[in-house]
Amino acid sequence: MKPIQAGLLGIGTVGSGVFNVLSRNQEEIQRRAGRGIAITMVADLDTARAQAVVGDKARVVADAREIIRNPDIDIVIELIGGYGIARQLVMEAIEAGKHVVTANKALLAVHGTEIFEAAQRRGVMVAFEAAVAGGIPIIKALREGLTANRIEWIAGIINGTTNFILSEMRDKGLDFDVVLKEAQRLGYAEADPTFDIEGVDAAHKATIMSAIAFGVPVQFDKAYVEGITKLGAQDIRYAEQLGYRIKLLGITKRTPAGIELRVHPSLVPAKRLIANVEGAMNAVLVQADAVGTTLYYGKGAGSEPTASAVIADLVDITRLHTVDAANRVPHLAFQPDQMSSVPVLPMSEVVTSYYLRLRVADEAGVLAKVTGLLAESGISVDAMLQREAGEGEKQTDLIILTHNVREGTMDAVLAKMQALPTVLAPIVRIRKEELA
Numbered sequence: 001m002k003p004i005q006a007g008l009l010g011i012g013t014v015g016s017g018v019f020n021v022l023s024r025n026q027e028e029i030q031r032r033a034g035r036g037i038a039i040t041m042v043a044d045l046d047t048a049r050a051q052a053v054v055g056d057k058a059r060v061v062a063d064a065r066e067i068i069r070n071p072d073i074d075i076v077i078e079l080i081g082g083y084g085i086a087r088q089l090v091m092e093a094i095e096a097g098k099h100v101v102t103a104n105k106a107l108l109a110v111h112g113t114e115i116f117e118a119a120q121r122r123g124v125m126v127a128f129e130a131a132v133a134g135g136i137p138i139i140k141a142l143r144e145g146l147t148a149n150r151i152e153w154i155a156g157i158i159n160g161t162t163n164f165i166l167s168e169m170r171d172k173g174l175d176f177d178v179v180l181k182e183a184q185r186l187g188y189a190e191a192d193p194t195f196d197i198e199g200v201d202a203a204h205k206a207t208i209m210s211a212i213a214f215g216v217p218v219q220f221d222k223a224y225v226e227g228i229t230k231l232g233a234q235d236i237r238y239a240e241q242l243g244y245r246i247k248l249l250g251i252t253k254r255t256p257a258g259i260e261l262r263v264h265p266s267l268v269p270a271k272r273l274i275a276n277v278e279g280a281m282n283a284v285l286v287q288a289d290a291v292g293t294t295l296y297y298g299k300g301a302g303s304e305p306t307a308s309a310v311i312a313d314l315v316d317i318t319r320l321h322t323v324d325a326a327n328r329v330p331h332l333a334f335q336p337d338q339m340s341s342v343p344v345l346p347m348s349e350v351v352t353s354y355y356l357r358l359r360v361a362d363e364a365g366v367l368a369k370v371t372g373l374l375a376e377s378g379i380s381v382d383a384m385l386q387r388e389a390g391e392g393e394k395q396t397d398l399i400i401l402t403h404n405v406r407e408g409t410m411d412a413v414l415a416k417m418q419a420l421p422t423v424l425a426p427i428v429r430i431r432k433e434e435l436a
């Protein structure tokens, strides 16, 4: 049988990886897919660079629409990224009746509803394993492997750049700015690292996982997003003394009132496996009712790890494209007419526990006032640590770990605490997840 034909839009790091892995492993891939998979066209504005990667194996064009218009092309692989031209081209490819493979988490988290509806209408597949956690097959696991389960929550280290920075801050006791510069010098962080360090990239990925886990639409605009830029080295040290590590987690959870969808730095008990995921690695922890806890670990970025996910999608499409559209695996795991409208909760309704660091005057009654405010609101203290004041020092750090409380209640208490004359600097608050 003639190979299925794919056209690649954008041949940068991931595109080159796709091309190389597909060539290197073509025999095994064909034995699995039941048919050859050939990338016969590549579109890239830098045609010379593209030509250097593909040699004579594919036709290189500057205009992506030449691929979309070509009736011989069955699958369009979008590796351009962003919401602009990538969105237009994906929509045009779908309208042209092409299946789409994309690694574009931003596009799906923001415009997924429109894209999946269009794909449904045209009877084509949009596959996106590479959009979340790079080489880890987490989409497949959530959508198919765990299909028997009622998923309860997901917590993931789903951004390698920030995990690398946090690991370095902890190992070397350095501040965020210093480590970020080093990460940029080593190529771990982008020249413009905003999406990574502000938590936006992780929130895109958490949004997609949330939709698949709970059968709700992708709703990036409802996600709570907080990055790691304000974390201090001393908080990482204090957390360590209390038996915790600080990780940037993407969390989505089912609660009786609605769904939590949030990205923020979190204290995680150091004894949990996920707390020991270091450097640029990714890991996703899933709690589900039948299987219990499962953990998925691996490289979340990079040329060949991401290519591994893209090619898995190509194989899926090759196997399924002759199957009646209604019998394929639904894009978001649940049948399109079975999606739920359960709301995403505002952050004030989220229930979690907290790490608080207060810079306080080292004098009688300060601790009583602070804990008194917590007690008044029914907030129970889990652990406390007070740094011993140095010789002649009149201030100290007070660290408090709380039990679970609604975030809105904690906000109100923190406002009162901050107003105490003996609290001498802005209070640091970091959420804590036991992940038990």
Ligand code: HSE
Binding pocket: 158, 159, 160, 161, 162, 196, 201, 300, 301
């Ligand atoms: N920039 C991402 C990260 C990889 O640092 O994990 C692509 O999503």
